[in-house]
Amino acid sequence: MNDTxxxxxxxxxxxxxxxSALLGTRLTAFGDGAATLELDIREELLQQYGYVHGGVLAYAADNALTFAAGSAGGARPVTAGFTIDYLRPATGTLLRAEARVVRAGRTRVVCRCDLYAVDDEGNRSLCAAAQGSIAVSAPGEAAGPAA
Incomplete structure (x- = not known):
């Protein structure tokens, strides 16, 4: 998957x-209906209790879902909607979002994403799960869901 x-x-x-550039997000895997994004957990991304802010988790899920859909051959993927469940506080040194296609249709792709906080020793802790619908359009068509 990494050398596609x-x-x-x-x-x-x-x-x-x-x-994404501001956050320092990296795409570490892409292809065959899956994508993995990573970003370093740093102080600027935390909320008042010292956990990764929920908005950062949602951003990571949103982008990972869309990249997974794009890896399945969807042209011009854009998020049509997604839900996220926060399972436990995200703490550690790295946030990893692993997304995969559940079903790819002609105009919509449904994907799931598991978000992990990783500590210095490489131990992963599942902190959130998301599912989303990604709209895809053919080249030359307007990107995104129909208005």
Whole structure:
């Protein structure tokens, strides 16, 4: 999955997102209906109790879901909607979002994402789970859900 021809293009797409660049997000796996994003947990991403802010978890899930859909061959994927369940506080040194396609249709792709907080020793703790619907369009069509 890590050495797919589309990995370089997917990484360039991620790098072109100013917010992702601000957070320092990395695409570590891409292909065959799956994608993994990682970002370092740092003080600026925490809420008042010292846990990773829920908005950061939601961002990671949203992007991982969309990249997983894109890896399944969906052109111009954009999130149509997603839900997230926060399971436990995210603490550690790394946030990892692992997404995979559940079903790829012609115009919608349904994906799931597990979010893990990873500590210095590499121990993973499942902190959130998300599921989303990703709209895909053919080249030349407007991207995104129909209005």
């Amino acid at each position: 021809p589309g990995l370089a293009l997917a990484r360039a797409t991620l790098a072109a997102q100013p917010f």
